Amino acid sequence: MMDNEVDVFYRELPKVELHAHLNGSVSCPTIEKLISRKPHLNIGHGMTAIGKGQRRTLDECFQVFKVIHQLVDTEEDILMVATDVIKEFAADGVKYLELRSTPREEKHTGLTKKSYIETVIKAIKQCKSEGVDIDVRFLVAIDRRNGTEVAMETVKLAEDFMLSSDGLVLGLDLSGDPTVGHGKDLLPALQKAKNCGLKLSLHLSEVPSQLEESDLLLDLPPDRIGHGTFLHPAMGGSQGIVDKVVKHNIPLELCLTSNVKGQTVARYSDHHFKHWYQMGHPSVICTDDKGVFSTDLSQEYQLAASTFDLSREAVWKLSHDAIDCIFAPDTVKQQLKQKWIYLKPQVFHYRETDSL
Template sequence: MEMSLMRRLPKIELHCHLDGSMRPATAAQIAEEEGIELSCADLRELTERMTAPPSCSSLVEYLERFELPLLLMQTRSALKRIAYEAAEDAALDNVRYVEVRFAPQLHTRGGLSVDEIVTAVAEGLSEAEARYGHCVRMILICMRHHGQMDNEEVVRAASRFVSLGVVGVDLAGDEAGYPNELHAEVFELAHRLGLPITIHAGEAAGACSIRCAVEKLRARRIGHGVRLREDAEVTQLIRERRIPLELCVISNVQTKAVPSMDHHPIRDYLDSGLLVTVNTDNPTVSGTNQTREYENLARRFRFSERDIKNVARHAIEAAFVDEERKRQLKASFEREWRELGLTAGEAQA
């Protein structure tokens, strides 16, 4: 497939963190408006502080890039603006459906309540959706290092705000230090409330973390999952249950979830029949977007037109929206591919 076509392709994004999507120029403006000293000489230096190098020394180095955005994401106006711009950036990259995820409890240091935070983000996303015509939804994140009461508050907020576009809940943070088992009760509550669940697993911990996410936390999708290949039995479990994987290839290399691009399992996963989806994770921190992710797949992993179409179809099927919305996405997706003159075959089973 010609690289010039990549930006024009319709795209689906299931794994995009709000605090990893903040524009550096916006960070500078918010800091000035709120009187926050960033100690950066210019926008270039600020961008460097917010963007991870191509290969970090560790996950810790990667996570340092979130400190500055979180400092600036503590007011309703900042959250609304950053949400709007994240959805706008997705639309300009021809992303037709995007689930933006964030942890409300990380934005309370300025005195905002969880409800105020979710409402502010929802306002920004819905304004962008109205302007650009794509579909934007929210996933609320529970943090591994937070206590059960704080995480249950997030889950209950997710249930209350389904009408504002919340479609699911997630668990993120220090996977190795705070294993999934610690959060079984929280996600049992999410299940009882009817909330779709995705869990960050198989990134900083092994395949056993993925098994636990599915069997004990009732995950319908797995965030990352690059270490699934370490256990053939768990791999078969994921294949049989048709659990989609939210792979974020460029980020996975930067965070050292995989040692290098050559070692990333996405090609093997797709070829072996796993339900692979492709995502950015953190557009600003990783210096990426869906077009760049697709270009990387074609260049480094020999993804064909058919392969790219398959991962997009997997993402539509895996989206946490109702069947009518999925039907609409499928129809518009197929129409856009035809209009581009692309006629890749049917998706793999």
């Protein structure tokens, strides 16, 4: 009974998801649909990891990523994937979602980077027209592996869509293999993005060797930090860097399961969430890749609460305070805060009835 009651509380809790990669969020049922549509790819033999869920090794997680990239190469695929992902987040009680993805082109199917973004926007609008209870926005991702020139092109694309998408495209994500390249080469593109009004969410210090780069990129400064695993002195970072983050009041997007499964954090109790949370610094619980890492946002909140002994009121505050970290305008923040006020009595109702 208790487990069920706990599950209900976290599922009913209204939530904000600010760090979700589109392709990494694809669920097993969606992958199965994609496989059935593309028998010519002969995917099956190497797919043993798909049904393993929580038991996937890190290598198997990356294998799933590769398979998804093989399977998603047309506008039709992207539309289905984005629609499924949005509806799954909504079913998990997420009321506001910022999806992110690197626009891809596939010459053999005619997919262009522009049509990639257009299709994600189409999925967002489609879900809205169907009355799905979630406000979805999009961040265009720069993959650091692709270098300076592509980064500049991506900024131009993002700027065009920011001006034409009626507020659906809000900013840029910087991600990709953290061991490749250096942030200094991407500074001109990121500065250009900032100058034209795009919001910036940058993956920083995902690996220990990135401190110098993080220090440099924090001078922009970004509007949010993805992961920031090794920024804090307790994690091998520096007080100077923490001071910069605090000075600019830059929120952190923290992904517990992703870091533990990705083996950048040894165990949940070691997660850097505790350092930033104890400081009272804006910290938002996120999933990163809910499909690949077999999690959802309800589970991530539950993990944070059980690991760091957070009361339900503290969990509610964490969820509510995440609203201040979104990239949408203040009018949207106010609407979300009203929604939280409206939902609070019914979310906490479960505990009252079960304790009678």
